[in-house]
Amino acid sequence: MSDAPTITLNNGVVMPQLGFGVWQVPDDEATAAVGHALEAGYRSIDTAAVYENEVGTGRALAASGLPREELFVTTKVWNSEQGYDSTLRAFDASLERLGLEYVDLYLIHWPMPMFDTYVETWRALEKLYADGRARAIGVSNFKPAQLRRLAEETATVPALNQVELHPTLQQGELRAYHREHSVVTEAWSPLGQGKDILADPVIGAIAERHGRTPAQVILRWHLQLGNVVIPKSVTPSRIRENINVFDFALDEADMASIAGLDTGTRLGPDPDEMDWRG
Ligand code: NAD
Numbered sequence: 001m002s003d004a005p006t007i008t009l010n011n012g013v014v015m016p017q018l019g020f021g022v023w024q025v026p027d028d029e030a031t032a033a034v035g036h037a038l039e040a041g042y043r044s045i046d047t048a049a050v051y052e053n054e055v056g057t058g059r060a061l062a063a064s065g066l067p068r069e070e071l072f073v074t075t076k077v078w079n080s081e082q083g084y085d086s087t088l089r090a091f092d093a094s095l096e097r098l099g100l101e102y103v104d105l106y107l108i109h110w111p112m113p114m115f116d117t118y119v120e121t122w123r124a125l126e127k128l129y130a131d132g133r134a135r136a137i138g139v140s141n142f143k144p145a146q147l148r149r150l151a152e153e154t155a156t157v158p159a160l161n162q163v164e165l166h167p168t169l170q171q172g173e174l175r176a177y178h179r180e181h182s183v184v185t186e187a188w189s190p191l192g193q194g195k196d197i198l199a200d201p202v203i204g205a206i207a208e209r210h211g212r213t214p215a216q217v218i219l220r221w222h223l224q225l226g227n228v229v230i231p232k233s234v235t236p237s238r239i240r241e242n243i244n245v246f247d248f249a250l251d252e253a254d255m256a257s258i259a260g261l262d263t264g265t266r267l268g269p270d271p272d273e274m275d276w277r278g
Contacts, residue, residue, distance in 0.1 A: 003041065003246075004016040004017055004018040004019075004041070004042070004043070004044070004243065004246065005017045005018075005223065005246065007184055007226075007228055009136050009159040009160060009184055010157055010159055010182040010183070010184075011136055011159055013104070013135050013136045013159070015044060015072050015104065015105070015136075015228065016042075016043050016044040016072055016228075017223055017227075017228050017229070018042070018044070018219065018223065018228070018229050018230075018231075018242075018243060018245070019042060019043075019044025019045060019046055019072065019074075019228070019229070019230045020033075020034065020037040020042040020044065020045050020046065020230060020231070020232070020239070021046045021188070021230035021231060021232040022034065022045065022046065022047050022051060022053055022057060022232060023048070023051055023188075023232060024051070024232070025051070025053055025056075025232070025234055026052075026053065026056075027052055027053040027055055027056040028056060029056070029234060030047075030053035030055075030056030030057050030059075030060065031056045031057075031059045031060045031063070032060075032234075033060075033233075033234045033239070034056070034057050034060035034061070035060045035063065035064065036236045036239050037239050037243075038060065038061075038064045038066065040236075040239050040240045040243050041243055042239075042243055043066075043070055043071055043072055044071075044072040044073075044074070044104075044230070045057060045061070045071070045072070045073055045074065046074045046162075046230040047073075047074065047075050047076075047098075048075055048076035048078065048107075048109055049075060049076060049077065049078045049081070049090060049093070049094050049097075049109075050076070050078040050079075050109065054075060054094055054097035054098045055097045055098075057073075057098065058097060058098035058099040058100065059099075061073065061098070061099070061100070062099055068100075068101075071104070072104040072105070073098065073100060073103050073104050073105070074103065074104060074105040074106070074107065075094045075098065075103055075106060075107075076106070076107040076108070076109040076140060077090045077091065077094075077106070077107070077108055077109060077121065077124075077125075078090065078109055079109060079110055079112050079115075079274075079276065079277050080277050082108070082112060082115055082117040082118065082120075082121045083117050083120055083121060083124075084120045084121070084123055084124045085124075087121050087124035087125070088124050088127065088128070091106060091124075091128055091133070091134075095133070101133075102132065102133050102134065102135065103133070103134050103135070104134075104135045104136060105134065105135070105136045105137070105138060105159070105160065106125055106128060106129075106134035106136075106137050106138075107137070107138050107139055107140045107160075107162060108121050108122065108125065108138075108139045108140060108142075109140050109141070110140065110141045110271060110274050110276075111139070111141060111142050111143070111146045111271055112274065112277075113146065113271075113272060114275070118139075118142075118146060118150075119149065119150065119153050119154065122137075122139075122150055122154055122156075122158075123154065125137040125156075126154065126155070126156050129156070136159040136160070137156065137158065137159060138158040138159045138160035138161060138162065138183075138184075138186075139158045139160075139161050139162075140161065140162040140163065140188070141161075141162070141163055141164075141271040141274070142158070142161050142163075142271070143174065143271060143272065144173070144174065144177045147161065147177065147181070147183065151181070157181060157182060157183065158183055159183070159184060160183060160184040160185075160186050160228065161174070161178060161183050161184075161185060161186065162186040162187075162188055162230075163185070163186070163187070163188065164187075164188050164189055164266055164267065164268050165185065165187035165188065165189075165190065165222075165227060166187065166189055166190055166191065166192040166197060166218065166267075167192065167197050167200070167203070167218060167221065167258050167261040167262065168192060168196075168197055168261055168262065168263050168264075168265045169262070169263075169264060169265055169266055169267075170259070170262040171185070172262070175225075184228055185225075185226065185227050185228070186227065186228040186229075186230065187222050187227045187228065187229050187230070188230065188268075189267055189268065190218065190219060190222050190227070190229040190230065190231050191215055191218055191219070191231050191242075192218075192267060193267055194215075195267070197214075197218065197261075198214045198215060198218075199214070200214070200261065202257050202258065202260070202261060203217055203218060203258070203261075206250065206254045206257065206258070209254075210248055210250075212245075212248060213241060215231070215238070215241060215242060216241060216242070216244065216245050216248075217250070217254075217258075218258075219231060219242060219245045220245050220248065220249070220250055221250060221254075221255065221258050223245065223246075224249070224250055224255060
């Protein structure tokens with residue numbers, strides 16, 4: 001079993017730096033996938049209401065027999081549920097589907113600035129935190145402008161911001177803002193969705209030198225930058241491969257080479273333009 005290193009959030013809650021993401025895993029496959037991840041040593045699971053696999057995820061958590069306090073479960077309020085009362089209702093529904101009494105981290109999935117409801121949505125998360133139903137609260141896909149607005153209008157700094165981040169989109173400006181304001185950076189699509197970056201020759205050369213795979217090199221790069229990562233796979237061997245990254249280190253030259261791969265290219269939507277509400 002692999003023990004992931006941990007990160008301490010700005011409210012003192014400790015979370016694994018490497019977890020398991022389940023976007024695009026159908027509900028009936030989520031139980032097996034999360035089960036494999038827990039067996040491989042993952043203790044942090046990232047789901048969302050819109051992934052429609054909270055039920056399957058919750059079944060795997062229950063079947064594992066692991067004590068609740070050893071697990072770190074994240075879920076998110078979907079765009080169509082933003083607003084104070086609707087977020088509280090959405091949270092209740094997520095807990096029910098997961099079969100849990102509380103979550104470790106609850107996130108606003110996208111800011112949806114055109115709705116102008118993320119501040120009141122955030123106040124609902126503050127209430128859930130005050131009631132002890134979410135041990136930490138954070139955001140996802142927020143840019144500095146939206147983080148600044150939360151800082152000006154509310155009393156709680158998000159513990160974490162989960163954003164698209166991989167070698168071709170390194171988010172330097174956002175990471176600097178996070179560092180300055182004690183917000184942890186969590187990388188979604190940390191492997192660039194398994195697309196071109198895994199075949200990049202720079203990554204390939206580093207992987208060969210360390211006797212590792214390209215996926216392991218990229219995950220190691222994230223960990224050394226201080227990012228929390230949540231790679232996804234449904235293949236047991238890859239699930240194990242992706243957590244087997246705590247016993248080697250990239251050197252300064254490797255880190256510099258990967259820094260050179262940043263092209264600022266997104267795989268997902270720009271959060272300011274994201275308009276998926278359904
Ligand atoms: P990812 O970067 O984790 O890539 C996953 C894909 O890479 C897999 O489907 C597979 O094709 C491939 N892969 C995985 N391990 C591999 C290995 N060892 N070798 C070769 N190929 C491998 O992409 P993702 O699923 O988009 O992101 C991870 C998680 O981030 C999601 O599951 C979800 O939990 C979260 N996420 C959040 C948001 C958000 O808006 N907050 C958006 C997207 C994803």
